[in-house]
Amino acid sequence: MAKPAKMQNLVTGTEGWVWARAWMTIILLCFLADQSHCSLQHVRSAKKTGNSLNFLVVGDWGRKGYYNQSEVATQMGRIGEELDIDFVISTGDNFYEEGLTGTDDPSFEESFSGIYTAKSLQTPWYSVLGNHDYRGDALAQLSPSLRNKDHRWQCERSFILKYTICPHGLQSGGGSADLFFVDTIPFVDHYWEPSKHQYDWRGVLPREKYLNQQLQDLSVALEASTATWKIVIGHHTIRSVGSHGDTLELFPQLLPIIESYGVDLYVNGHDHCLEHISSVNSPLQFLTSGGGSKAWRGMKQGANMEGLQFFHNGQGFISVQIQATLLHVVFYDVQGNSVHELNLLKEALSES
Numbered sequence: 001m002a003k004p005a006k007m008q009n010l011v012t013g014t015e016g017w018v019w020a021r022a023w024m025t026i027i028l029l030c031f032l033a034d035q036s037h038c039s040l041q042h043v044r045s046a047k048k049t050g051n052s053l054n055f056l057v058v059g060d061w062g063r064k065g066y067y068n069q070s071e072v073a074t075q076m077g078r079i080g081e082e083l084d085i086d087f088v089i090s091t092g093d094n095f096y097e098e099g100l101t102g103t104d105d106p107s108f109e110e111s112f113s114g115i116y117t118a119k120s121l122q123t124p125w126y127s128v129l130g131n132h133d134y135r136g137d138a139l140a141q142l143s144p145s146l147r148n149k150d151h152r153w154q155c156e157r158s159f160i161l162k163y164t165i166c167p168h169g170l171q172s173g174g175g176s177a178d179l180f181f182v183d184t185i186p187f188v189d190h191y192w193e194p195s196k197h198q199y200d201w202r203g204v205l206p207r208e209k210y211l212n213q214q215l216q217d218l219s220v221a222l223e224a225s226t227a228t229w230k231i232v233i234g235h236h237t238i239r240s241v242g243s244h245g246d247t248l249e250l251f252p253q254l255l256p257i258i259e260s261y262g263v264d265l266y267v268n269g270h271d272h273c274l275e276h277i278s279s280v281n282s283p284l285q286f287l288t289s290g291g292g293s294k295a296w297r298g299m300k301q302g303a304n305m306e307g308l309q310f311f312h313n314g315q316g317f318i319s320v321q322i323q324a325t326l327l328h329v330v331f332y333d334v335q336g337n338s339v340h341e342l343n344l345l346k347e348a349l350s351e352s
Contacts, residue, residue, distance in 0.1 A: 040158050040159060040160050040180065040181075040182075040214070040217040040218060040221050041156060041158070041159045041160070042159070042160050042162070043126075043154065043156065043159040043160065043161055044161050044162070045162040045163075045164075046161075046162075046163055046164070047163075047164045047165075047166050048086060048163050048164065048165050048166060048174075049166050049167075050084075050165075050166075050167065051165075051167045051174065051323060052165065052174075052321045052322055052323045053086055053163050053165050053177055053321070053322040054083040054084060054085045054086055054319070054320070054321050054322075055085050055086055055087045055088060055089060055319070055320055056076055056079065056080055056083075056085055056088045056089070056317055056318070056319050056320075057088070057089045057090075057091060057233075057267055057287075057289040057317060057318045057319075057320065058072065058076060058088065058089075058090060058091070058289060058291075058292040058317040058318075059090060059091030059092055059093060059130070059235070059268070059269025059270070059289050059290040059291070059292055060091070060092070060093040060130065060269045060270070060272050060290040060291070060292050060293060060294070061090070061093070061094065061111070061292025061293050062093065062094045062095035062096050062107065062111035062112065062292075062293070063096050063111060063293040063294060064107065064110045064111050064115075065110075065111075065114075065115055066293065066294075067293040067294035067295070067315075068293060068295075068315045068334050069111075069115060069292060069293035070115060071315070071334050071335075072291070072292055072293065072315050072316065072317060072334055073115050073116050073117075073118070073121070074118070074336075075317070075332060075334065075335065075336030076088075076116070076118070076120075076121060076317055077116075077117075077118020077119070077120050077121050078118070078120075078336055079317075079319055079332060079336060080118060080120030080121055080123075081118070081119065081120040083319055083321065084120075085120060085123060085319075086123065086124075086163075087123050087124040087125070087126055088116075088121060088123060088124070088125045088126070088152075089125075089126050089127075089179075089233060089267070090125055090126070090127035090128070090155075090269075091128065091130070091233060091234075091235055091267065091268055091269030091270075091289055091290060092127065092128045092129055092130025092131075092133060092234075092235030092269050092270070093130030093131065093132045093133060093235065093269060093270070093290075094111075094112070094127055094129070094130065094132075094133055094141065094155070095107050095108070095111055095112075095132070095133060095136065095141075096111075096132055096293075096294075097132060097135070098132065098135040098136045099132055099133040099134065099135050099136020099137060099138065099140075099141070099200075100133075100136045100137050100140045100141060101136055101137055101140075102137050102140050103137075103140045103143050103145040103146060103149075105136075105137075105140065108146060108149060108150070109149075112125075112150065112153070113149070113150045121152075122152065123152065124152055124154055125152045125153055125154060126154050126155075126159075126161065126179075126181065127141070127153070127154065127155040128155070128156075128157075128158075128181050128182070128183060128184075128233060128234060128235055129141060129155065129157065129183060129185060129235065130185070130235040130269060130270065131185050131188070131191060131199075131235065131236075131270075134185050134191070134199045134200055134201075135197050135198065135199060135200070136200065137200060138200040138202065138203075139200070139202060139203065141155045142155055142156060142157065156181065157183040157203070158180075158181055158182050158183050158214055158217070158218075159181050160178060160179065160180055160181070160221060161177075161178070161179040161181075162176070162177075162178050162179075162227070163176060163177045163178075163179075163322075164176045165177070165322065165323065165324065167324075173324070174323060174324045175227075175228035175229065175322070175323060175324030175325065176226070176227040176228050176229070177227055177228065177229040177230075177231065177322045178221075178225045178227035178229070178230050178231070179231045179232075179233060180218060180221060180222065180230070180231070180232045180233070180263075181232075181233045181234070182214060182218060182232060182233070182234045182254070183214065183234070183235075184234040184235050184236040184247070184250065184254070184268075185199075185235060185236070186201075186204050186207055186210055186211055187211060187236070187247070187249045187250055187253060187254070188236065188247065188249055189249060192207070211253070215253060215254070215257060218232075218254075218257055218258075219257050219261070222257065222258070222261035222263065223261060225261075228324060228325075228346060229264050229265075229322055229327055229346075230261070230262060230263045230264055230265075231263070231264060231265045231266075231267060231320075232258050232263050232265070232266050232267070233266075233267045233268070234250075234254075234266070234267075234268050235268060235269055235270055236250060236268055236270050237268050237270050237271055237286070237288060238250045238251070238254065238255055238266055238268070238286055239277045239279070239286040239304070239307065240268075240270075240271045240275060240277070240286070240288055240300075240303075241275065241277070241299050241300060241303035241304070241305060241308055241311055242270075242271025242272070242273045242275060242288065242290075242297065242298075242299065242300060242303075242311070243271060243272070243273075243297035243298060243299070243300050244270055244271045244300065245271075245300040245303050245304075246303075246304060247270075258284065259279065259281060259282040259284055262282075262283070263284055264283065264284070264285065264327060264344060265284070265285050265286075265287055265320075265327075265329075266284060266285070266286050266287070267287045267288075267289065268286075268287070268288055268289075268290070269288065269289060269290035269292075270288075270290055271288050271290050271297070272290045272291060272293075272294055272295040272296075272297055272315075273288060273290060273291055273295060273297070273311065273312055273313055273314070274288060274289060274290075274291050274310070274311070274312040274314075274316050274317075274318065274331045274333075274339070274340070275287070275288040275308070275310060275311045275312065276288075276308075276309040276310040276329075276331070276340060276342055277307045277308050277309060278307040278309055279307060280306055280307050283344075285342065285344070286307075287318065287329065287342075289316075289317055289318045289331075291312070291314060291315040291316040291317065291334075292315065292317065293315065295313065295314050295315045296313060296314060297313070298313055299311065299313070309340075309342075310331065310339075310340040312331065312333060312339055312340070314333055314334060315333070315334040316331060316332050316333045316334055316339070317332055318330065318331050318332065319332070324346075325345060325346050325347065326343065326344070326345055326346075327342075327343070327344040327346075328341070328342070328343055329341065329342040329343075
């Protein structure tokens with residue numbers, strides 16, 4: 001078979017094919033490098049048989065079992081078994097204090113695989129990066145090498161999960177849920193002028209292009225979504241009365257998008273507490289689940305208390321159960337006690 005004409009004009013013979021392979025490698029690397037700006041990869045579409053989609057959310061946890069991380073993990077295992085969870089979401093700051101040093105960092109075993117050992121937690125863990133993760137080798141957490149070490153680990157900068165709930169076998173009728181994971185770290189200005197910490201910006205530069213692409217992709221994905229329930233997950237707070245407070249950079253950039261497309265929940269970590277705040281402008285609910293380990297930082301002085309429904313100054317996690325017309329959230333403390341609940345209702349849609 002004749003070689004393509006354009007290739008023949010460039011290379012001939014064995015040496016030519018070596019150069020051709022080299023050029024193809026360069027082109028592929030350039031393509032992969034450009035993928036750092038392609039946000040919201042579609043990770044999974046699935047049909048969930050049963051009456052509800054069930055999952056846990058925990059954040060700010062990776063401390064090798066200390067600061068009650070192990071105690072929280074134990075209660076997550078218990079609640080996970082009771083609810084027969086489908087997966088776990090991590091809202092970031094997966095490994096303290098400086099992320100991972102590489103894919104062979106023993107912290108992965110010491111803070112993740114060796115801590116969340118309950119049978120119910122041997123299910124996919126969908127994670128975003130936190131600011132502490134960016135202080136180390138951020139690419140290590142995105143590497144397939146970690147999934148080879150622990151099959152549960154699924155960490156991307158930004159991605160989408162799409163679930164159809166099927167209470168009657170594989171037939172639809174139980175509603176659907178789209179979960180949009182976003183990378184909030186590059187939005188925050190002071191990380192770009194650090195006084196004592198360095199951040200791993202590989203795959204993020206140029207910053208403006210990265211952020212614009214992510215916002216555009218999120219807008220397109222939300223507009224296209226026909227899911228009954230829409231949930232956006234990021235590390236940083238939008239609204240919070242915790243020690244970090246509101247993330248002001250997200251107000252003019254991320255918030256208008258998720259409110260305009262009818263997102264039901266924005267779920268985050270970053271503040272080491274549990275909280276629930278209702279938007280005063282839309283049905284959007286802000287949920288903080290950042291109590292995976294070290295906590296007790298209290299409220300931010302002068303915090304905006306508008307819309308505050310619940311604040312817990314301690315460790316814990318949350319559960320989410322999604323049905324066609326009901327979304328049920330429970331907040332648990334470090335002992336596994338239910339300390340707050342949220343129910344969102346939607347009218348049933350008649351099937352044609």
